[in-house]
Amino acid sequence: MSELESEYRLEYFEENDFVRKECPSCGAHFWTRDHDRETCGEPPCADYSFIDNPGFDEAYTMEEMREAFLSFFEDNDHARIDPYPVAANRWRDDVLLTQASIYDFQPLVTSGETPPPANPLCISQPCIRMQDIDNVGRTGRHTMAFEMMAHHAFNAREEAEGEYAYEGEVYWKNDTVRYCDELFESMGANLDEIVYIEDPWVGGGNAGPAIEVIYKGAELATLVFMSMKQDPEGEYELKDGNRYSPMDTYIVDTGYGLERWTWMSQGTPTVYEAVYPDMIAFLKENAGIEHSEDEEQLIHRAAKLAGHMDIDEADDMDVARDNIADKLDVNVSELTALTRPLEDIYAIADHCRALAYMFGDGIVPSNVGTGYLARMVLRRTKRLVDNVGIDAPLDELVDMQAKRLDYHNRDTIRDIVRTEEAKYRKTLERGSRRIEQLADEHAGTGDPIPTDELLELYDSHGIQPDMVKEIAEERGATVDVPDDFYSLVAARHDSEQAFQDQDETDDRLRELPDTEKLYYEDQQRTEFEAVVLDVFEREEGYDVVLDQTMFYPEGGGQPADRGSLTSEDLTAEVSDVQIRDGIVLHRTDRDPGKGEFVRGQVDVTRRRRLMRHHTATHVVGYAARQVLGDHIRQAGAQKGTTSSRFDITHYERITREQVKEIEHVANEIVMDNHPVKQEWPHRHEAEEKHGFDLYQGGIPPGTNIRLIHVADDVQACGGTHVKRTGDIGCIKILNTEPVQDGIERIVFAAGDAAIDATQRSEDALYDAADVLDVTPQEVPDTAERFFTEWKERGKTIDRLKSELAEARAAAGGDEIDIDGTPVVVQRLDGDTDELRKMANAFVDEGKVAVLGSANGGSATFVVGVPDDVDVNAGELVGQLAQKVGGGGGGPADFAQGGGPDVDELDDALDDAPELLKSVLNA
RNA sequence: GGGCUCGUAGAUCAGUGGUAGAUCGCUUCCUUCGCAAGGAAGAGGCCCCGGGUUCAAAUCCCGGCGAGUCCA
Numbered sequence: 001m002s003e004l005e006s007e008y009r010l011e012y013f014e015e016n017d018f019v020r021k022e023c024p025s026c027g028a029h030f031w032t033r034d035h036d037r038e039t040c041g042e043p044p045c046a047d048y049s050f051i052d053n054p055g056f057d058e059a060y061t062m063e064e065m066r067e068a069f070l071s072f073f074e075d076n077d078h079a080r081i082d083p084y085p086v087a088a089n090r091w092r093d094d095v096l097l098t099q100a101s102i103y104d105f106q107p108l109v110t111s112g113e114t115p116p117p118a119n120p121l122c123i124s125q126p127c128i129r130m131q132d133i134d135n136v137g138r139t140g141r142h143t144m145a146f147e148m149m150a151h152h153a154f155n156a157r158e159e160a161e162g163e164y165a166y167e168g169e170v171y172w173k174n175d176t177v178r179y180c181d182e183l184f185e186s187m188g189a190n191l192d193e194i195v196y197i198e199d200p201w202v203g204g205g206n207a208g209p210a211i212e213v214i215y216k217g218a219e220l221a222t223l224v225f226m227s228m229k230q231d232p233e234g235e236y237e238l239k240d241g242n243r244y245s246p247m248d249t250y251i252v253d254t255g256y257g258l259e260r261w262t263w264m265s266q267g268t269p270t271v272y273e274a275v276y277p278d279m280i281a282f283l284k285e286n287a288g289i290e291h292s293e294d295e296e297q298l299i300h301r302a303a304k305l306a307g308h309m310d311i312d313e314a315d316d317m318d319v320a321r322d323n324i325a326d327k328l329d330v331n332v333s334e335l336t337a338l339t340r341p342l343e344d345i346y347a348i349a350d351h352c353r354a355l356a357y358m359f360g361d362g363i364v365p366s367n368v369g370t371g372y373l374a375r376m377v378l379r380r381t382k383r384l385v386d387n388v389g390i391d392a393p394l395d396e397l398v399d400m401q402a403k404r405l406d407y408h409n410r411d412t413i414r415d416i417v418r419t420e421e422a423k424y425r426k427t428l429e430r431g432s433r434r435i436e437q438l439a440d441e442h443a444g445t446g447d448p449i450p451t452d453e454l455l456e457l458y459d460s461h462g463i464q465p466d467m468v469k470e471i472a473e474e475r476g477a478t479v480d481v482p483d484d485f486y487s488l489v490a491a492r493h494d495s496e497q498a499f500q501d502q503d504e505t506d507d508r509l510r511e512l513p514d515t516e517k518l519y520y521e522d523q524q525r526t527e528f529e530a531v532v533l534d535v536f537e538r539e540e541g542y543d544v545v546l547d548q549t550m551f552y553p554e555g556g557g558q559p560a561d562r563g564s565l566t567s568e569d570l571t572a573e574v575s576d577v578q579i580r581d582g583i584v585l586h587r588t589d590r591d592p593g594k595g596e597f598v599r600g601q602v603d604v605t606r607r608r609r610l611m612r613h614h615t616a617t618h619v620v621g622y623a624a625r626q627v628l629g630d631h632i633r634q635a636g637a638q639k640g641t642t643s644s645r646f647d648i649t650h651y652e653r654i655t656r657e658q659v660k661e662i663e664h665v666a667n668e669i670v671m672d673n674h675p676v677k678q679e680w681p682h683r684h685e686a687e688e689k690h691g692f693d694l695y696q697g698g699i700p701p702g703t704n705i706r707l708i709h710v711a712d713d714v715q716a717c718g719g720t721h722v723k724r725t726g727d728i729g730c731i732k733i734l735n736t737e738p739v740q741d742g743i744e745r746i747v748f749a750a751g752d753a754a755i756d757a758t759q760r761s762e763d764a765l766y767d768a769a770d771v772l773d774v775t776p777q778e779v780p781d782t783a784e785r786f787f788t789e790w791k792e793r794g795k796t797i798d799r800l801k802s803e804l805a806e807a808r809a810a811a812g813g814d815e816i817d818i819d820g821t822p823v824v825v826q827r828l829d830g831d832t833d834e835l836r837k838m839a840n841a842f843v844d845e846g847k848v849a850v851l852g853s854a855n856g857g858s859a860t861f862v863v864g865v866p867d868d869v870d871v872n873a874g875e876l877v878g879q880l881a882q883k884v885g886g887g888g889g890g891p892a893d894f895a896q897g898g899g900p901d902v903d904e905l906d907d908a909l910d911d912a913p914e915l916l917k918s919v920l921n922a
Numbered sequence: 923g924g925g926c927u928c929g930u931a932g933a934u935c936a937g938u939g940g941u942a943g944a945u946c947g948c949u950u951c952c953u954u955c956g957c958a959a960g961g962a963a964g965a966g967g968c969c970c971c972g973g974g975u976u977c978a979a980a981u982c983c984c985g986g987c988g989a990g991u992c993c994a
Contacts, residue, residue: 067940367991368923427990433934460927462991493925493993738923738988791968832978836941858977862941874940886977888938897940910931 004236005029007209007225008198013176016181018196031196041105041195041214050216051304054267058189062147062275065262066124069149070872072183078151079118083125085361085692087370091699096370101125101150102253108701110206112156112164112249115703117684120153120170124258126405128354130373133380137347139271140306141218144377145354147258151179152251160248173209176223176252180213183256183775187265189215202240205230208250213429220260224253267302272346279352279400283345286390295338299329302339344388351381353401355417360407362631364649365420366742371649378417379424383464396422412629416651431463432471438580439472448478451488459489501723508534509545514582516548519679520706523611523720525550526563526602534537535594536585541575543585544592550602551586553579556697557637558614558719563602567592574600607720609641609753612728614719615676616666616711616750617646620731621696623665624648624746627658632698635743639719643734643749643757650744662746666731673726674711680704690714730754734761804838809841818917821869823848825912827905829855831863832896839864839894850912852905859905860883860898867893869918879915885906 008031018031023040030040039045060068065186070080081104088098092106101123108114124147135142153170161167177196184194185465194215199222201210207228213221227250228236234245263271269816273280284290291299305324325332358374365375382394390397395417402410434457442449442530449472457463469479482488518528530546544565551574554560565588572588579585592598607806617637625632636647654662683705686694695709695718708717710725722728729751739745749757762776769776772783808828815824824842828835828851835851842849843864848871851858863873873895874888881897882886885905888897 368994372993423990430990437935456927459925459992460990489992528946741990787968794968841942860977864941877940881977884977888940888977894941896978900977 002066004200004209005198006867007173008211010174010177011178013196023151029198031198031211032192032194034192037195040197041193041217042197042212042219043217047216048217048304048306049268050218050264050267052300054265055189055193055216056265058265060262060265062258062262065265066147066149066258068187069183069256069258069261070122070124070233072186073122073151076179078120078122081117081125082119083124083147086126086128086357087361087363089370090692090695096373097128098125099127099129100253100255101127101148102152102251104225105152105154105245105577107166109154110249110251112166112703114683115165116152119150119166119688120150122151124149126357128357128373130377136350137272137343137345138306139259140272140303141263142348143259143271143275143350143353145350149256149258149261150254151176153255155250155252157248157250163609164249166249170252172250172252172535173225176225176254177211180221180223180254187261196827199494200238202227202238202242206247207236207238207244215264218260218264219257220264221254221256225693226251226253268302270306270346272349276349276353276401279349279397280345282392282400283348283388283390284342286392287345287388289341289345291338298328298330298335299338299342302335303355308741310777325810334546341388344384346790348384348388348390348397349401350665351377351384352397353405355381355398356401356405356407356413359398359413359631360405360409360414362633362649364631364651364742365416366740367425368740368742371742375420378420382421382424383726393418409630412631415629416631419651427462428467431461431467434461435463435468435471436475438468439475439477442472442478442912443476448480451480451482454479454481454485455488455492458485459492481624500741506535509580509583512545512583513547515546515584516818517584518548518550519552519720524723526604526607528600530598530600532567532592532594532596532598537591538587542572542588542591544572544588545583545585546598546600549577549584549586550600551577551584551604552610552720553577553584553817554606556717556719557617557639558639560608561602561607561610563593563600565598565600567596567598569593569596606641608722609751610639611720611722612751613641613749613753615721615725616728616748617644618708618710618713618715618717618721619666619669619725619728620646620662620733620746620748621648621715622711623662623669625660626665628654633693635696635739642753643747646746646748647739647743648746649742651742653738654744654746659733659736659746663731663733666733669711670725670730671723673713674722676721677709678721679707679709681707687718692916732758749913797832801834804840805834805837809845810836816913818913819920821848821871821920822846823850823913824917825850825909827852827854827909831855832860835860835862836894836896838862843893848916850880850909850916852880852909854902854905857902858898858900859886859902859908860896861888861908862896863894865893871916876912876915880908880912883911 013031016033018033019035020029020031021037022029023045025039025045028040036378055105074080084104086098088095088103098104103112104123104125105116109116126145127148128145130144132142133144136144142192154166155169155172156164156167158168164626172641181191184191193212197212197214199210199212201208201224204225208224208226210222210224212219213223227246228234228244229244229247231245232243233639234243236244238244239379259271259275263274266274268274302324305327321336322332325335328335354377363374364371365371365378385394385397395414398417399410399414402413407413408833436455438449449468454465454468457468458464458465465481465485469481472479512533518525528548528550532544533547534545536543551561551563552558554577563574565572565586566573569899570590570592572592573592574588577584577588617639621634631649633649634646638645663854681704683703686705686707693897694714696715697717700716705716706718708715731748731750732754733746733748734757735747737745765779767777769779772779772786774782788855814826815822817823824847827836835853839849839862843866846866848866848869849864851862861877863877865871865873872892874890874892877888877890877895877897884899885901886897886899888895890896
């Protein structure tokens with residue numbers, strides 16, 4: 001780290017008479033104007049000194065503080081940028097949630113491939129961090145949801161001119177620190193109390209020097225100077241043990257916590273009271289929490305020490321609590337009783353904000369991805385709400401935050417919360433029953449409920465061990481939750497996933513120029529001429545590279561075109577088309593020859609069908625959004641020639657009624673015959689105009705992107721489309737199915753494929769009608785009638801068999817007497833059911849029944865024995881069945897068996913009296 | 923995406939290879955002025971679907987469909 005020391009010797013520090021010091025408590029190096037300062041000033045090396053003693057001239061609300069920050073940087077020539085969604089997986093696939101403002105510009109802007117929306121810029125980016133979830137509410141300063149205010153500058157080294165999407169240096173370290181100082185100054189802060197701690201930053205393959213900004217005990221900002229990338233040959237070894245080397249781009253990445261700044265300006269006991277005063281007041285009142293003057297005092301004093309309550313840093317929460325109680329000279333349990341409900345309330349307000357962000361940005365609860373995170377937060381919040389005794393419905397609490405955040409889809413958000421809450425309630429009900437059952441089993445034994453059971457309850461049924469303890473102990477069972485419970489859960493899941501290697505790039509391929517894509521110029525044309533630039537021999541066939549092509553390569557869920565390439569000498573069939581780094585590869589069965597002129601012919605019928613389905617996909621997506629709500633987003637799509645599937649995010653099953661409505665809306669768009677337009681605007685222009693909903697099928701790289709307009713629907717899309725919606729013909733939804741929790745699949749057909757599909761289902765109906773000999777309209781009623789009749793007949797047959805069995809039994813059989821016991825041995829070819837009924841009938845008359853049958857190619861025996869006769873039916877059947885090459889068994893009073901040797905049946909029955917005799921005598 | 927659990931009467935669930943069950947609910951009757959409750963009788967099951975193993979599958983095996991849950 002010492003290698004980085006020079007990185008922090010800034011001219012700005014020198015000019016303003018800062019001194020560099022080492023904290024005697026934690027060893028960190030820091031810069032300060034106060035030459036007498038000793039510690040770094042950050043908890044646990046110091047306490048908060050701004051509670052009840054705000055660090056700024058005025059108290060700001062969160063909204064005011066955001067505006068103050070952004071306008072400060074606007075006045076300093078930064079462009080103000082609108083925030084991005086919290087669902088970062090909408091533009092990158094390496095993370096789920098937006099955790100910092102720099103996430104907005106990774107990876108394309110930070111790497112220099114795409115220009116930033118402005119340079120320099122400022123933003124206030126909503127973020128969600130799940131890592132600190134256990135600290136939320138307790139430390140007074142941690143939140144899961146927060147806004148990271150930031151200013152960024154994207155610099156490129158002068159040597160690298162022209163290689164990146166931005167050039168030269170905007171500003172670097174000195175200006176960044178100066179801005180920070182000036183911002184503090186504009187708020188009326190005491191500059192002598194600001195501490196700049198040296199704290200190198202490493203993460204995500206990048207690194208650089210960084211400075212933590214501490215004021216009155218609170219970390220208010222982090223200034224990161226991202227300038228290095230991971231490199232095994234690099235000259236710097238950083239704290240993660242890896243080596244790093246300088247990059248060509250270097251980026252100012254700052255983070256100013258909006259909530260902390262607001263808190264600092266108000267000096268409330270906790271950050272939560274500063275940022276959600278109304279909601280906290282509401283929750284307190286609803287939960288019936290009131291404090292006396294003395295209690296209020298105590299809470300304030302505890303808050304100043306609460307910086308020590310950090311699960312990561314303090315070894316143990318209880319120790320930290322003890323510490324605080326000790327310093328305040330009060331009883332720990334008293335303090336806990338006072339602060340615990342407050343901590344829950346703070347967490348609820350924070351969690352509700354996180355949920356509002358998530359659902360507001362279109363995340364749908366699920367068992368995977370961001371949806372799962374949302375579900376976890378919601379369930380946790382629900383537990384807290386119940387715990388602290390708040391009776392307001394959860395959707396109302398979330399709505400309070402959604403309203404404050406000004407989301408326009410509040411009805412959907414509430415609906416999602418209610419649906420999800422109901423699901424959780426069911427899970428809890430199921431869980432309670434399971435626990436009660438388990439508790440009753442173990443209550444008498446004196447042993448605690450086994451840990452395995454606890455693990456399964458949690459892992460397979462989502463039941464918290466706390467809940468098991470609570471319910472089970474009420475029923476007199478003991479529960480020991482092991483301390484390492486969650487690591488035991490983790491142990492059940494340890495399976496490594498293999499990473500796929502990237503296929504090596506072909507050097508010869510890289511030399512070739514990008515293929516000119518004629519299919520974008522005129523999507524209706526299917527014939528073209530081209531020059532063969534190169535031919536690669538593959539295991540099966542050839543990959544042909546042309547200078548230009550009409551063939552659409554597989555992409556965006558649209559399958560590749562097929563067709564042929566014809567030269568003077570031969571015609572090669574094109575069976576597949578792929579694109580690699582801008583070069584289109586045509587897979588053919590013959591080699592047309594490098595340098596040849598060829599005429600390309602795309603399979604027209606196939607292409608037309610694909611185009612219809614592709615445009616139809618946009619239309620169906622738009623219609624689904626109209627019918628189901630704005631949260632609908634594409635979660636995957638695959639176009640085909642006979643049908644296409646389109647996966648959408650939705651929180652419940654799509655009903656039949658909704659399907660019909662979607663179909664109507666979609667076909668109206670078709671009938672209105674809207675033009676389908678394409679354009680290639682600059683990506684920033686497009687984003688500004690249409691927002692992130694543009695990127696339904698993923699984010700394309702590049703400065704300009706292709707937009708497809710279908711009626712009011714706009715999407716970034718690289719596929720081929722029909723000219724007007726009327727060309728689709730018609731759209732028929734064939735099916736909907738759940739792909740995973742929170743994602744529904746719509747299967748549909750367009751154009752002639754829709755007709756084909758409709759005809760197929762009609763055929764099925766007609767065939768069914770034919771079988772039933774009724775009209776198609778009568779099929780449902782008739783089917784129901786038949787099914788009911790069929791069931792009734794089954795019952796009738798059953799009854800008749802019983803009656804028949806009784807009648808036969810009454811008629812008596814070849815009854816013999818063995819040692820005073822009446823025995824009937826009889827062959828009667830019927831099914832097992834009949835034999836059983838007859839055997840029962842004989843037994844009712846006090847007779848032993850030995851019945852045999854040859855039915856369906858095998859021999860069957862049933863033996864019934866009255867209670868007062870000492871014969872083991874199971875054994876007897878076993879012996880009889882052996883004679884026909886099979887086996888059998890059953891309880892002592894009633895048994896069945898059989899075997900394949902039907903011919904031996906009569907002999908076996910003949911032997912029955914003898915066998916019986918020996919069993920009786922035994 | 924991966925792991926685990928579960929699909930049996932209207933509901934909740936027993937049933938681990940040998941005659942499909944319990945509780946609640948439902949219907950009818952009795953008791954009651956009426957209700958709650960009680961008593962008696964009864965109806966109600968393609969044991970999720972399709973294969974396989976077996977003399978025999980609700981039960982065991984494989985596949986599918988559906989539900990739940992945990993992890994990334």
